[in-house]
Amino acid sequence: MCGIAGIYKIRGGNVPLNALEEMTNLLAHRGPDGRGIYFDDFIGLGHQRLAIIDIEGGAQPMSDMTGRFHLIFNGEIYNYRELRKGLEAKGHTFRTNSDTEVLLHCCMEYGERCPEKLNGMFAFAFWDKETHHLMLARDRSGIKPLFYAQVGDDFIFASEIKSLLAFPGYHREVNIDVISFYLAHYQSVMGEDTLFKGIKCLEPGCTMTVNSEKMRRKRYWILPIVPEGEKEDKGEDYYIQGVRDILRRSVERRMISDVPIGAYLSGGIDSSIVVALMAESSDAPVKTYAIGFPEDGFNEFYFSNQVASAWGTDHTQITIEEEDYFKTLIELIRFKDGPLSVPNEVPLYLMSKVLKESITVVLSGEGSDELFGGYGGIMRSPIDYLRSLPDSNVPKEHRRLLNKALVRMYGKNEFDSEIDHFLWVYSWMKPDDLRAVLNDEVAKQTRDFSNLRIFWQHRYNRLKGLDMYNKYLYLMESIHLQGLLGRLDATTMAASVEGRVPFTDVELLEFVSRIPWRYKLHWNSPMYENMCARLHAWEIAETLDTTKYILKRSFVDKVPPDVLFRKKYSFPVPLNKWFGKGLLSEFLAATRSELPDFLDRDGIINWVSRDASADKALKVWMLLNLVLWYNEYFVEAADMEKGLELAAVM
Template sequence: MCGICGFVNLDGGPADLALIERMAASIAHRGPDGQGTKLDGALALGHRRLAILDPSRGVQPMCNEERSVWITYNGEIYNFPELHRQLAAKGHVFQTTCDTEALVHLWEDEGPRMVERLVGMFAFAIWDAKQQTLFLARDRLGIKPLYYAQYGSRFAFASELKAFCEDVEFPRTLRPDALAHYFCMGYILDPLTIFAHAHKLPPGCTMLCRMGQPIPSPSRYWQIRFRCGPARSLEDWMSEYASRLDQTVKEHLLSDVPLGAFLSGGIDSSLIVDSMCRSAGESVRTFSIGFAEDDFDEHVFAEAVARRLKTDHLTRCLEPDVVELLSLLARQYDEPFGDSSSLPTYMVSKLARERVKVVLSGDGGDEVFGGYPRYVATLDRSRLQPYVPSWLARAIEALGRPYPRGWRGRGWLDRRERARAVSREGDRAVGVLVDAFAWRDDLLRLCSI
């Protein structure tokens, strides 16, 4: 990953070099291979680079031949070789073989519509000096982060919230409704952040800011659509899924530096590594961690898969100082975030960094294929609701009322949440099933004070 940041003084005042350097330095962990800045009147761009493609020449911020278009970019565009060929055929001259330069020339040809041509994960900002515009864009699924903030006479953007805090003028005012999101869901929904003056640019959105005009709201260029197609057999679906998985894994293997994969031994990561081995044609480096507690330790399964696929596997059993790690992760996340898997993810990332710069991981399978119990519970609710009278649902809920909301005991008490869901409709029912904390209600009351 890389880190990007920048700002525009809306009153036209000259950009402060010291400020953009502090902002870039605050996200140095995102890009240990170099730092770059660009000032142009009231505008400043900053970049921290993790060199993956064309390491010696892909320095950012990067510009076109006329030095009128500048970009700071985080991500990877998987169809950039095709874009490179098409743009070169139109007369664009390339100085590098990295995807960043393709974005610069694509902007010259297509402007804001360029995002519709991109296949990959990205967050970037493009400054067009001739048009006096600043263009922000984020990939369709929000894989790469991008925040923006408007305060006083300044508009700023960054890969992480901590970059804004380098500006003494940035207000640290908290948002009670964002805190309520955290207490309910375990994270803060976009476009909100914990800070009142900062927002997440939602996935599949762009912003086109013009100097001298009000900052616009984000504009959506892509929205996932669900539609029913003709009936197909399970074998057909499995074949198509395998083909698409292999194709996207092959695209992700594009790199000029060593890469590997996280391997837990579960279905998601095992499928990814299997596809990598078939695409790479050589031994793949894989990484896993183990724990002393048997209930949490999965390294035996990971090692079994590694032996089967003949990967170059590295396992390390850890007994981390959780308190110390929590303090570190709190600083890294910048806002409340309640995913307990962030602890082992950090540790296995640290292990992998000893050998590689890029890893593939298996995330999203449970969300796509309904693997979590909450999705099964949602189906149960839809099936049961027509047959369960409201008085019965309320009675079952009352039996468990002495126990904290979200408490996960065994037996009938564990069904209390499902009973509560049956008595509710739509999103309210799903919300019951994803309650993150037993102490949510008391803290929500504190937020409303």
């Protein structure tokens, strides 16, 4: 795992080496084991290395023997040994045992088709010195980040935004569209757009080619869109065996390493399955890690200890205090170059710092919920929309009870459209919240936040062949998961740790996409579907149905029952207790300075004063993050620039 940065002088000229070195140095936390620079008359490539495979031979930037082709690479290629055999058969020769050299030769042999051959997590830049052709690529799920911008005739790119901010000539400006997206959906990347205007994110499953004539982005892979009617039901036993075999292979691939490895063990089903499969493939006890708060109800140690005991792991349990949490908040914002998405990012980072003392690679359970349908209320919620339609098959005698249930959950019993329902379900801050906390100018720029609807509608329209349940699952996997993977990358790489994600293996993604819906979200009894007229989706979920049914059935013999069948809970953080003195006073005390122009101070005061629910505490936490990020990246950065200008004059 590494950090990469580059400057491409599209028209040629001297590469600003000082800028390249600064951009590269800012990524030192991603790779403290080595640093390398390459430059010629058109390009400069920088690399910070975290040595994982072939410790001695994998240094970068890496060049072929002729000096024509050059590569910088962040990630791991799990099928590099198989690829190497195929390339050797085509006449390629190798000097090292690294996956980096295999990737270099794969790019030389296949060009833009190279990423299609890869099973792994990656973001890389491949340079052809002879043709002045640059290719960037990112893995299918977006595990490894890659950002870019064009500043005049310079094309710049890096693993983290901070490197691009350091490039002379880039002018910082807030992207208002993404501000509203962050508050609504707790993600700081909206498609290819980031919180910084002009800085783009190369989307998952994409390549980008750049030369003096054009810049072209191409999607080499999309998550398969398989309508329910096209799925051949091969029976529960077939899917159980397939999931077990493929996930075992996925875990084994991700255990390839020349440095010590371990796993997060939260006490949930996903990390527990990963740990069980690791334990079966390991001769020594697996090193596992869990973290939580001392407050009652704010840790899952009981469940993680059950799994650790069942599989004989070398288990470390970490407890953090409120003081540790808030002290670390701004530190992690600086690493992430954006506001945190969810409160558990701080514990994940603190856990990464502890485990770095013993291991360098950690396996994690992200991707399972999005793949198998693990968000109970959201995944069951299409039933609410479909039953609300005038022509639904809800008996008249049940309609009154159903309407009460819908009003109880949504505050209304009908929706304008499917996308209207999805936005209600998937928005943390609803439009009324956004209107309260953001100023009128933001509402004007975003056309009263219709930018959010347009973003989702565009993606929803691509899924016309899918039923509503599968549309929701597809959006969670193709978009929501990116936020979780960004969280994993930020919280691990900040501590110089590599996070690996078995549930994102391409073989698993393509297999599970063809599993019928009833094996993902499964009614516990055939009669329950017709007995729930008085209940909304969140009252049904994980009571009358089972989420991730086929995954649980696949590993019923590997995971303790208390863990396997318990309801899903987000990582608990005691925000409400910490903000108990008063949400408003805590928020205003924490921000101290003037709020950013896009926030409405009076509106926030009125909005916070209305209630102090648990939901409101999390929303205030998001606003706090946004203010801390803005002050760090715009207010303090502007003060620093003014100081430098004054120093230059004196």
